[in-house]
Amino acid sequence: METYYCPADLDRFAEMGRNRPDLWTKFKEYYDAVFADGALSEREKSLIALAVAHAVQCPYCIDAYTRSSLEHGADLDQMTEAVHVANAIRGGASLVHGVQMRAIATRLGM
Amino acid sequence: MPSLLQIAHPLASPREQLRTLEETGAPSFDAMLHERGLPPLRTDRIEVLQVNVGKLCNQTCAHCHVDAGPDRKEIMGREVAEQVIELLRRHPIPTLDVTGGAPELNPFFRYLVREARRLGRRVLDRCNLTVLRIRGQQDLVDFLAEHRVEVIASLPSFRPAGTEAQRGEGVFEKSIEALRRLNAAGYGKGRGLVLDLVHNPVGAFLPASQATLEREYRRELASRYGVVFDRLYTITNMPISRFLEFLERTGNTERYMDLLVRSFNPAAVGSVMCRTMISVGWDGRLYDCDFNQMLELPAGYGAPRTLGELLEAPDLSRRIVTDRHCFGCTAGAGSSCGGALT
Numbered sequence: 001m002e003t004y005y006c007p008a009d010l011d012r013f014a015e016m017g018r019n020r021p022d023l024w025t026k027f028k029e030y031y032d033a034v035f036a037d038g039a040l041s042e043r044e045k046s047l048i049a050l051a052v053a054h055a056v057q058c059p060y061c062i063d064a065y066t067r068s069s070l071e072h073g074a075d076l077d078q079m080t081e082a083v084h085v086a087n088a089i090r091g092g093a094s095l096v097h098g099v100q101m102r103a104i105a106t107r108l109g110m
Numbered sequence: 111m112p113s114l115l116q117i118a119h120p121l122a123s124p125r126e127q128l129r130t131l132e133e134t135g136a137p138s139f140d141a142m143l144h145e146r147g148l149p150p151l152r153t154d155r156i157e158v159l160q161v162n163v164g165k166l167c168n169q170t171c172a173h174c175h176v177d178a179g180p181d182r183k184e185i186m187g188r189e190v191a192e193q194v195i196e197l198l199r200r201h202p203i204p205t206l207d208v209t210g211g212a213p214e215l216n217p218f219f220r221y222l223v224r225e226a227r228r229l230g231r232r233v234l235d236r237c238n239l240t241v242l243r244i245r246g247q248q249d250l251v252d253f254l255a256e257h258r259v260e261v262i263a264s265l266p267s268f269r270p271a272g273t274e275a276q277r278g279e280g281v282f283e284k285s286i287e288a289l290r291r292l293n294a295a296g297y298g299k300g301r302g303l304v305l306d307l308v309h310n311p312v313g314a315f316l317p318a319s320q321a322t323l324e325r326e327y328r329r330e331l332a333s334r335y336g337v338v339f340d341r342l343y344t345i346t347n348m349p350i351s352r353f354l355e356f357l358e359r360t361g362n363t364e365r366y367m368d369l370l371v372r373s374f375n376p377a378a379v380g381s382v383m384c385r386t387m388i389s390v391g392w393d394g395r396l397y398d399c400d401f402n403q404m405l406e407l408p409a410g411y412g413a414p415r416t417l418g419e420l421l422e423a424p425d426l427s428r429r430i431v432t433d434r435h436c437f438g439c440t441a442g443a444g445s446s447c448g449g450a451l452t
Contacts, residue, residue, distance in 0.1 A: 041329075042322045071311065071318040073326055075271040 010060045043072035050079060051086040111170040111278070113179040114355060121355045122177060124406040130358065131349060131434040134367040139432040146376050151384060151430035153398075158387040160207040160447070161186070161194055162400055163216040165392070169238055171264075171277045173310055173353040175404050178211040185211070190394040191218035193417040195225040200421060207387075207447065209236040209400060214250055223257050233259045236308075236447075239288040240281055255295045260304035262343070262447075263289070268330035272312040289337045298339040306341045308449075314362040316373060316442045317344035320450040343449030346370075348401050348438040370437035378444025378451040384430045387447075390417060398430045400447070401438070407431050 017024030035045050046068040053061030069079050114122040121127055140150060164185030167178035198206065206226040213219050213235060226233050235254060242250050254261060263285075267273045270282035277285075289305075292298060298305030307327060311317050324342035331337040347353045349366055357363040388409075389397040394417040397403040413428035414420040444451025 037322055041326055043326055067315055071315050073267055073323055075269045
C-alpha cells in the first residue's frame with residue numbers, strides 16, 4: 001500500500017542536495033555542528049532531538065534519534081522521560097491557552 | 111540461561127552461523143577488499159598473543175561470541191599453557207592478552223600471568239568484573255595488582271538497564287562493586303594499574319564515537335558511583351553465536367548485516383587487530399582472531415595450525431582468513447579488542 005511516509009526515504013535525505021547544493025551544504029554543516037559534543041553531550045542532544053521529534057511528530061526523526069540515543073548509551077527509561085517532556089510541553093501549551101479562554105469568557109460572560 | 115550448545119540450538123554450529131550470514135546476501139569480505147582496491151589482509155608485526163583459555167564463565171551474556179557459560183567445560187590445560195609461555199620465550203611478542211569465558215576461572219590463569227610477567231611481557235586480563243566476587247577469587251584483585259596486570263572490563267552501559275539486558279540481572283550492581291574494589295587497589299587512577307572498560311552496543315546498532323562515550327562514562331560513573339577508569343573501548347557486536355541468535359530471533363539479521371556492509375570503512379582496514387595478533391584456542395589451535403576461533407576458521411594459507419607447529423616456525427607472518435563476520439571490525443569507526451580503529 002502506498003503511503004506518504006516511507007522508511008527508506010530517511011536514507012535518501014541527502015538527495016535534497018541535488019538542487020541548490022550550496023544550501024544543503026550550509027544546512028549540513030550547521031546540523032553537524034549543532035549535534036557535536038559541546039556544553040551538552042551528544043547523548044543529551046540526541047535525547048532533546050528525540051523529544052522534539054515527538055513534538056513535531058516526524059517519523060523519520062523518531063527513527064533516527066531513537067537509534068542515535070541508543071548508540072550514545074541512553075536507555076528506555078531516559079528515552080521515555082524525554083518523550084514525556086515533549087508531551088508535558090505539548091499538553092501544557094494547550095492547557096495554558098485555557099487562560100486565554102478564561103479571559104475571553106470572563107470578558108464576554110455575565 | 112544455558113548456552114546455545116547446551117540447548118542444542120542450530121546456531122551453536124559455526125557452519126550454521128556462516129551459512130546464515132551468507133544467506134543475508136552480504137558480499138564476501140575479500141570481494142569487498144578487492145572492489146575497493148585493497149589487498150588481501152596479511153599480518154604485520156605480531157604485537158599481541160591472544161589466548162582464549164576456555165569457554166567456562168560465571169555469566170551467560172546475551173551477545174557472547176564465545177557462547178560461554180557455566181555449562182561450558184572446554185578449558186586450557188597445563189600442556190598448552192606451558193606451550194604459550196614457551197612461545198613467549200622464543201618470540202618477542204610484547205603483549206599476552208588473556209580472554210575466555212572468564213579467564214580467571216582457568217586453573218592455569220595465574221601460571222600464565224606469573225610466567226609472562228617474569229618474561230617482562232605486558233599482560234591483559236579480559237575480565238567480566240563479577241568474577242572478582244565469586245568464591246575462591248577473593249584475592250584476585252590483589253593478585254592482578256601485584257603482577258601489574260592490565261584489566262579490561264566489560265561494562266556495556268553506565269546505566270543498570272542496558273548492562274543487565276546484555277549481561278544478566280543483578281550484574282550492574284555487582285560490576286560497580288567490583289570496579290570500586292579495583293579502584294581501591296589503585297586501578298584506573300592513571301598511576302600504572304590500568305583499568306579500561308569495554309562498551310558493546312545493547313542491540314542491533316553500531317556504537318557511537320568512542321571519545322564521546324568515554325566522556326559520558328567518565329562523568330556518569332564518577333558522579334553516580336564514584337568509579338574511575340583509564341580508557342573506554344567501543345567494540346561492535348559480531349554477528350555470530352549468541353548475538354546472531356538474538357538477530358535471528360528479532361528479525362534483525364539482514365538489517366544488521368546491511369548496516370555493517372554499508373558502514374564499511376576502508377580506513378579501518380589498515381589497523382584491524384588480526385594484522386598484529388595470533389589467537390590461540392583452549393586446545394592449542396591457532397586462529398587469526400578470537401571471532402575466527404569461535405567460527406572454527408583456523409589460521410590458513412599454509413600457516414602453522416597449532417602452538418606446537420608454531421613453536422618450530424621462525425616466521426609468524428601469514429595471510430588472514432576472512433568471512434562475512436569481518437564486516438563487524440570495519441564498520442563505522444572500526445572495531446577491535448582495543449576499541450575503535452579510526
